[in-house]
Amino acid sequence: MATEAPARTDQKVLTWKQDLRWARVWDELARLPLLPITILAVVLLAGVLAPVIAPHDPADFELNRSMMPPAWDPKGSPDYLLGTDKLGRDILSRIIWGARISLVVGFLGVGFAGTVGSILGLAAGYFGGRTDAIIMRIVDIKLSVPGFLLALVLAAVIGPSLQTVIIVIVVTLWTGYARLVRGETLSLKQRDFVALAKVAGCSPVRILFKHILPNLVNTIVVLATIQLGSVIIFEASLSFLGLGVQPPTPAWGSMLADGRQYVASAWWLSVFPGLAIMLMVLSTNLAGDWLRDRFDPKRRQV
Amino acid sequence: MERYILSRVLQGIFAIWGVSLIIFLAVRVTGDAAALMIPQDADPSEAAFIRQLYGLDQPLHIQYWVFLGNAVRGDFGRSYRWHDPALKVVLDRVPATLQLAVSAALVSILIALPIGVMSAVRPGGWFDTFGKVFALMGQSMPTFWVGILAILIFSVQLRWFPTSGRGGLQNLVLPAFTLGWASTAALTRLTRSAMLDVMDSDFIKMARIKGVPERWVIWKHALKNAAIPVVTILGVQWAQFLGGSVIVETIFAWPGVGRTIVEALNNRDYAVVQAGTFMISILFVTANLIVDLLYGVIDPRVRYD
Numbered sequence: 112m113a114t115e116a117p118a119r120t121d122q123k124v125l126t127w128k129q130d131l132r133w134a135r136v137w138d139e140l141a142r143l144p145l146l147p148i149t150i151l152a153v154v155l156l157a158g159v160l161a162p163v164i165a166p167h168d169p170a171d172f173e174l175n176r177s178m179m180p181p182a183w184d185p186k187g188s189p190d191y192l193l194g195t196d197k198l199g200r201d202i203l204s205r206i207i208w209g210a211r212i213s214l215v216v217g218f219l220g221v222g223f224a225g226t227v228g229s230i231l232g233l234a235a236g237y238f239g240g241r242t243d244a245i246i247m248r249i250v251d252i253k254l255s256v257p258g259f260l261l262a263l264v265l266a267a268v269i270g271p272s273l274q275t276v277i278i279v280i281v282v283t284l285w286t287g288y289a290r291l292v293r294g295e296t297l298s299l300k301q302r303d304f305v306a307l308a309k310v311a312g313c314s315p316v317r318i319l320f321k322h323i324l325p326n327l328v329n330t331i332v333v334l335a336t337i338q339l340g341s342v343i344i345f346e347a348s349l350s351f352l353g354l355g356v357q358p359p360t361p362a363w364g365s366m367l368a369d370g371r372q373y374v375a376s377a378w379w380l381s382v383f384p385g386l387a388i389m390l391m392v393l394s395t396n397l398a399g400d401w402l403r404d405r406f407d408p409k410r411r412q413v
Numbered sequence: 414m415e416r417y418i419l420s421r422v423l424q425g426i427f428a429i430w431g432v433s434l435i436i437f438l439a440v441r442v443t444g445d446a447a448a449l450m451i452p453q454d455a456d457p458s459e460a461a462f463i464r465q466l467y468g469l470d471q472p473l474h475i476q477y478w479v480f481l482g483n484a485v486r487g488d489f490g491r492s493y494r495w496h497d498p499a500l501k502v503v504l505d506r507v508p509a510t511l512q513l514a515v516s517a518a519l520v521s522i523l524i525a526l527p528i529g530v531m532s533a534v535r536p537g538g539w540f541d542t543f544g545k546v547f548a549l550m551g552q553s554m555p556t557f558w559v560g561i562l563a564i565l566i567f568s569v570q571l572r573w574f575p576t577s578g579r580g581g582l583q584n585l586v587l588p589a590f591t592l593g594w595a596s597t598a599a600l601t602r603l604t605r606s607a608m609l610d611v612m613d614s615d616f617i618k619m620a621r622i623k624g625v626p627e628r629w630v631i632w633k634h635a636l637k638n639a640a641i642p643v644v645t646i647l648g649v650q651w652a653q654f655l656g657g658s659v660i661v662e663t664i665f666a667w668p669g670v671g672r673t674i675v676e677a678l679n680n681r682d683y684a685v686v687q688a689g690t691f692m693i694s695i696l697f698v699t700a701n702l703i704v705d706l707l708y709g710v711i712d713p714r715v716r717y718d
Contacts, residue, residue, distance in 0.1 A: 251424070252431035255701065256694050259656035260674070261435065264690060267678040268439045344555045348660055351557045352675055364557075371561055371664070375569045382565075385558035393553035 144401045147394035154391050158210040165204040166190070169361045172198035178377050194379040196369060202379065205361035206387050212362040213391060216273070216346040220280035221335045227281060228288025229331055233319050235289065236296025247293070250286045258283045259348070266354040276346055276355050283345070284338060291334060292327055299323050329406040337399035340392040347388050363388050421705055425698040432694045433687075437480055440683055489691070490684035494677070499684035503670055503692045509579055510669035511696070513661065514654040516585055517592035518647065525597045526636075526643075529604025533612060534631060544601050551598020556657050560591040560664040577666035588665040592657050596650040603646050607639035614638075640711050648704030655693050 157164065176199040180187045187194060193202040235246040262279045269275045299305065300323065308318050349355035350364030358365060363384040370380025464470045471479070483489070489499040532544040567587060568576040574587050611617065612635055620630050659671035666672070670689050677685035 252428050252435075255425070255428035255698055256432050256435075257652045257656040257697055260659060260671075260690055260693055261432070263659065263674070263678065264436060264686060265439055267686075340553065347555050348557060351555075352660065352663065353679070364555075367557060367561065371557075374561055374565050378565055381558075381561045385555070385561065388555055388558065389550075389553050392555075393549060396549065396552055 144397050147397040147401075150390050150394035151398065154210050154394075155214065157207045158214040161208045161211055165201075165207045166192070167201035167204040169200060169205045169208040170359050172200050174199055178373070180377070181379050193383050194377075196366075196380055197373065197377075202366075202383055205366060206363070206384060209361045209363045209366065209384065209387070210391075212273070212350075212356050212360065213343050213346065213388075216276055216280070216356075217339050217343050217395075219277050220284070220342045220346070221338055223277065224281045224284035224338075225288050225331055225335045228285035229292045229324070229327070231285065232289040232292025233296055233323065236293040237300055237315065237319055237323065243293070246289065250289055253283075253286045259345070262345070262349070263352065263354060266349055271349075271354045271357055273356050273360075276349055279349070280342055280345060284342070287338070288331065288334065291330065295327050295330060296323055299326055333399065333403045333406055336395065336402050339399065340395040343388065343392055343395070418706070421702050425702055428698055429691070429694050433481070433484060433691060434477075436687055436690055437477060440687070484687075484691070489688035492677070492682050492685045494680050494682045495685070499682075499688035502685055503673065503688045506668055506670045506673050507692060507696075509667060510655075510658055510662070510671060512585070513588055513592060513658055513667060513669060514651070516589035517596070517654050517657075517661075518650070520589050520593035521597035521600050521650070522647070524593070525600035525604055529601045530608055530631060530636060532601070532605040533608030536609065541605075544605060548598040548602045551595050551601075554594070556591060556595060557660050557664055559594045560587070560661060563587045563591055564664070577664075579668055584665075588661050588667055591664070592654060592661045595657070596653055599650065600643065600646060604639065604643055607642045608635055611635045611638045637711075641708065644704060644707055644711060648701050651700045651704075652697055655697055 176188075176191070176195050177197055179191050179195040179199075181194045182189045182192045184194075191201050191203070193206070195201055196205070231246050235243040262283050265282060266275050266279050269278065296319075305318060305322055308322050313322070346355055346362070347364030347367070350362045351368045353365070353368065355364055356362040366384040367381055367388075370377070370384065374381050487500050491497065492499045492502050495502045528540070528544050528547065532538075532541040535541060564576050564587065567573045574583055576587075578584055612631075617630060617635055620634050621627070625634070655671075658667075658669060659675060661667065662669045662672035663675055670692055674686055674689040674693075677683070677689065
């Protein structure tokens with residue numbers, strides 16, 4: 112990644128070094144995936160500041176202004192930029208509030224799944240034997256079942272809610288981390304620094320968390336970022352089928368489900384929430400690819 | 414070879430058993446199964462009656478043995494909504510789901526292979542760029558949105574295809590495209606990278622030196638060898654087709670297993686849920702087994718021992 116600095120032999124060493132540093136910083140900045148970062152920042156701000164920036168209360172319904180088209184349509188109103196739904200609720204405000212759900216589910220889901228999967232993967236890889244056999248058998252079962260279907264059944268049985276969605280995502284996604292971390296742990300535990308830690312009398316827990324895990328953080332974070340997009344789609348799909356976040360809480364998936372019935376008469380109900388999902392997922396995917404190339408080049412795709 | 418097949422079949426059975434256990438426990442441990450089956454305002458005596466009727470007053474391990482014994486004989490209980498054995502309800506809908514999943518697989522192969530190959534032939538060319546953008550869109554657009562957009566554009570605006578139902582070829586086009594969409598993207602990228610790997614190898618150079626026409630080199634020599642990872646990923650995508658069929662069938666009112674499971678979940682018809690999930694798992698495990706065995710056919714270097 113290092114690049115050559117412009118050669119300036121006629122200047123003092125100090126300024127040359129400063130220039131070099133700035134050139135490096137500038138280089139890094141220029142390589143940042145600006146578009147995805149901007150979109151993610153907008154979504155993040157929208158989610159955090161939803162009560163402040165949303166033009167209307169997302170739950171405020173008024174049947175008089177039901178199904179208003181977007182502002183640029185002759186029948187639209189500049190007050191309701193992206194139009195209103197069948198109850199007269201403002202689409203833009205609901206999308207802004209919906210960002211919260213996607214962000215909360217995305218980060219918590221990936222966070223918990225990554226934690227659970229990594230710990231089980233570390234244990235399986237390091238201790239081997241029966242621990243490994245049991246954990247990996249469960250992973251095998253998980254992988255030989257269509258995950259989304261199992262998630263649906265679990266969500267319905269536990270009872271649909273925000274917590275349920277997160278639980279179901281963790282149950283579905285931990286296996287990816289477990290496999291990845293187990294494989295890496297298997298090779299890391301053969302290395303000298305682990306043997307030395309053992310000789311020095313470190314406990315297994317200390318070796319796992321102080322010596323092995325730090326070597327895996329990059330890999331885990333990269334996988335987590337790449338998965339963020341699919342988790343958001345996962346949540347939206349559950350909400351779309353009515354098994355995710357329940358109304359009146361605005362979630363992008365359930366907005367689409369509402370809009371589906373009126374696709375012939377009111378296209379804006381289904382186009383804008385879908386666009387929000389697509390932009391968000393697109394930018395997490397691009398950011399994930401960038402992170403992988405930068406911090407985990409081994410797994411770079413062609 | 415026989416031993417390999419046997420061990421894979423046993424693994425598959427083990428996995429299906431695992432699913433049955435998960436679903437059994439999910440329905441019974443997370444709540445009162447009887448309460449799930451009756452309306453919330455029902456009389457307590459009705460709940461007790463239901464509990465006795467379905468043996469829910471027995472200890473859990475005895476319930477499980479009864480469940481397992483019945484399941485092996487294909488008895489998942491009766492669907493109280495359809496007034497039929499649950500397995501029959503599901504079996505009636507398997508052909509529709511298979512038709513949709515296979516069509517989706519065909520659609521994604523037919524689109525992904527040419528685009529992937531052409532991208533690999535000229536990396537960085539306009540076709541490659543197109544493929545890249547296409548793949549990114551495929552990964553980022555949720556299936557249900559693709560379905561709704563397809564209805565909006567091709568049914569509502571252009572009136573080319575019907576919006577829902579199952580019937581002739583016309584009814585199949587939109588659902589198959591929608592279901593194939595996400596996988597097409599993944600398959601395109603994979604075909605491209607597999608082809609790039611192969612195109613770099615010595616036997617391709619040799620073929621070119623021999624004077625084999627470039628068209629043959631690409632579509633016969635190279636593609637045949639790039640097929641192995643592509644078949645692998647198709648096996649993985651099969652899960653997506655089966656899982657995604659739940660959503661696509663719901664959008665297009667396609668009378669398949671996935672939509673029936675969603676309806677059964679909403680109606681608390683757990684006999685159908687169990688039978689349906691069981692059926693999808695069997696389809697899934699079988700497909701993966703077939704993919705594993707196909708390796709040997711495509712790549713004679715693969716030996717199963």
